[in-house]
Amino acid sequence: MGKEKEYVTITIDDQEIQARPGEFIVDVARRHGIYIPVLCNLKGVKPAGSCRICTVLVNGRPMTSCTTPVADGMEITTRSPELEDFRRSVIEILFVEGNHFCPACEKSGNCELQALAYRFEIMVPRYPYQFPHREIDASWPLLLKDHNRCVLCKRCIRTIFDKEGHPIFAFRNRGHELEITIDPEYGKNMTDEMARQAAENCPVGALLYRKKHGFEIPIGKRKYDKEPIGSDVEKRKKEKVS
Amino acid sequence: MPKKITIEPVTRVEGHGKVTIHMDDEGNVVQTRLHIVEFRGFERFVLGRPYWEAPVLVQRLCGICPVSHHLAAAKAIDMIVGAGNGDGLTPTAEKMRRLMHYGQIFQSHTLHFFHLASPDLLFGIDADPAVRNIIGVAMENRDLAVQGVMMRKFGQEIILATAGKKIHGTGAIPGGINKNLSIEERDRFLDGKAFPNIDQMIDWSLGALEFFKDYHKKNKDLIDNFAAFPSSHLSLVRKDGALDLYHGVLRAVDAEGKVILHDIDYREYLDYIAEEVRSWSYMKFPYLKKYGKKHGWYRVGPLARLNTADFIPSPLAQKEFEEFRAYNHGKPSNSSMHMHWARLIEILHAAEVMKELLHDPDLQKDDLVVTGTRQEEGIGLLEAPRGTLFHHYRVNEHDQITMCNLIVSTTNNNEPMNRAVAEVAHQYLAGQEKITEGMLNAVEVAIRAYDPCLSCATHALGKMPLEITLFNSKGEKIDQLRN
Numbered sequence: 001m002g003k004e005k006e007y008v009t010i011t012i013d014d015q016e017i018q019a020r021p022g023e024f025i026v027d028v029a030r031r032h033g034i035y036i037p038v039l040c041n042l043k044g045v046k047p048a049g050s051c052r053i054c055t056v057l058v059n060g061r062p063m064t065s066c067t068t069p070v071a072d073g074m075e076i077t078t079r080s081p082e083l084e085d086f087r088r089s090v091i092e093i094l095f096v097e098g099n100h101f102c103p104a105c106e107k108s109g110n111c112e113l114q115a116l117a118y119r120f121e122i123m124v125p126r127y128p129y130q131f132p133h134r135e136i137d138a139s140w141p142l143l144l145k146d147h148n149r150c151v152l153c154k155r156c157i158r159t160i161f162d163k164e165g166h167p168i169f170a171f172r173n174r175g176h177e178l179e180i181t182i183d184p185e186y187g188k189n190m191t192d193e194m195a196r197q198a199a200e201n202c203p204v205g206a207l208l209y210r211k212k213h214g215f216e217i218p219i220g221k222r223k224y225d226k227e228p229i230g231s232d233v234e235k236r237k238k239e240k241v242s
Numbered sequence: 243m244p245k246k247i248t249i250e251p252v253t254r255v256e257g258h259g260k261v262t263i264h265m266d267d268e269g270n271v272v273q274t275r276l277h278i279v280e281f282r283g284f285e286r287f288v289l290g291r292p293y294w295e296a297p298v299l300v301q302r303l304c305g306i307c308p309v310s311h312h313l314a315a316a317k318a319i320d321m322i323v324g325a326g327n328g329d330g331l332t333p334t335a336e337k338m339r340r341l342m343h344y345g346q347i348f349q350s351h352t353l354h355f356f357h358l359a360s361p362d363l364l365f366g367i368d369a370d371p372a373v374r375n376i377i378g379v380a381m382e383n384r385d386l387a388v389q390g391v392m393m394r395k396f397g398q399e400i401i402l403a404t405a406g407k408k409i410h411g412t413g414a415i416p417g418g419i420n421k422n423l424s425i426e427e428r429d430r431f432l433d434g435k436a437f438p439n440i441d442q443m444i445d446w447s448l449g450a451l452e453f454f455k456d457y458h459k460k461n462k463d464l465i466d467n468f469a470a471f472p473s474s475h476l477s478l479v480r481k482d483g484a485l486d487l488y489h490g491v492l493r494a495v496d497a498e499g500k501v502i503l504h505d506i507d508y509r510e511y512l513d514y515i516a517e518e519v520r521s522w523s524y525m526k527f528p529y530l531k532k533y534g535k536k537h538g539w540y541r542v543g544p545l546a547r548l549n550t551a552d553f554i555p556s557p558l559a560q561k562e563f564e565e566f567r568a569y570n571h572g573k574p575s576n577s578s579m580h581m582h583w584a585r586l587i588e589i590l591h592a593a594e595v596m597k598e599l600l601h602d603p604d605l606q607k608d609d610l611v612v613t614g615t616r617q618e619e620g621i622g623l624l625e626a627p628r629g630t631l632f633h634h635y636r637v638n639e640h641d642q643i644t645m646c647n648l649i650v651s652t653t654n655n656n657e658p659m660n661r662a663v664a665e666v667a668h669q670y671l672a673g674q675e676k677i678t679e680g681m682l683n684a685v686e687v688a689i690r691a692y693d694p695c696l697s698c699a700t701h702a703l704g705k706m707p708l709e710i711t712l713f714n715s716k717g718e719k720i721d722q723l724r725n
Contacts, residue, residue, distance in 0.1 A: 103410065144641070
């Protein structure tokens, strides 16, 4: 057997690209200025593949680009009418499955779910609203949990740990009752910085940092006021893989 | 034969309402009612939400004057975060909010006078409804229509610059404001490049007043006596008695001008004001406790404000105010149609206030928010375009709202509007064998004078989608007429 290749050659949307073996498709695409929409994925964090919005076609088969490592000779399609409709349908499902009332949400303008809906020009979801009855957990002093808006992306579970490495957040319950919870023991170790970071990592308005409110950023200066989500990737100058 | 006349919906008002008029065998009017047929429920579904959402959430009550709800809620929440009782903000925050509010008053009053009310004045109450609308105004008096559109735009641009959006912005936050006014934003209102500037707004406001006063001279009976009835009047006034639409103390005067509520701190409103529920309307009937349900009702809005205030703190509007008061011999005006006059004086005042604020360097400063000792209860009042607006919240130790009470401006005018309908029904319909569209519009004109905001905006322009149902004395339907 010969030495493992330093890089592999793939094509993304007919563009030949060289990438390091083991890199995830979404990261390679991002680096080359090709935007694949994501919601549960967070750069630099172990992927979960839970939202499915990043689905692409790999050699004709649908696969989540955030969890699929590149392999030599892969032919990847990130855009097609079918893929766009699939992604749109996932976003619509997320909207109808929770209670997402953007007008009064402080994350509005900084919310990735809302930004995706704008990008995909979703006016009305094709599915019926579920209007689930969900509570707000306001019992933690630094962080407010609004389950109405949670999309179960696990970003908080995957990124926020106490000093001993214990996860502050966890899932509880099953099926349609699944929800994030703050560990009653480890949650006591939550610092101000952890709470702030958890709220920042949350793609929607499900985790709210209680000391600084979203409305303090005026309209016009919020993250997605100026450009649609993904614009930063699309503007990126393609880097040459070394 | 007894008749029941239903006017549904009432047109050229904000929201949905209907009027029923019952007449007996002799054609006498025996009962009139203005029914408000929507149910909003904001007081209920704001419960459990974090308090800082309130100013952004409750403003969705309305698309015409959301700024009023935004600011009244913000004033209440200011108390909760310990930022004083409506007067404890930084100069920049308070002045930005005032600019937002007066921009709102300017655009809302303009919308009402030019778009909703002027067709009745230009063409007459009984004119052809195909002409008696804003399109008719544009065809008949292009300048007036254009001014109306551009004045409303100016107010909306002020709201955009202060709240971030023309409708449903987020400018006011607990304890202050989230932005100041940049020099570039300010200059748009002064240089006249993007749209006519503030000086033009003042000129057009004066022009609209002249238009009305000229009309008044030619139609004295209509303006002075149509739907006129004695009542008390309530509003906020500044502590020194000046007209102030953003903050003040509560004052009420009776029909003769005697002060019956003496400049009370509005946080004590529950000691003085109660609300009655009647089975046929979703809108409550507020009244002054001291005078009971029967006699304690009062009017709010532009007319009430000019009846309670001692003076207007801007020179041009003060001159008009003096003329208005002199015409009424120094006493309160009890004529519903004088509401238009008062509204136009307020448009002029709002323009003058905006001009003063736009030249104030405090608006470019960066000290935007104050906080203090957290409280559990907050009450915020202000004078919305349509009258005194009450917001009252309680929050728990987890920052969640546990109680919300809103007395919306139009609610205060519930009884007066019903009285106005009764007056006009007796005046125009009693004893008539044939009920014409013009007669029914007279009922609407009386309601329209109050510029009621029955809920979120409804835009039923032009020909009234009227339905008239005739009942016999047994309540059986004998005929139905639709136009």
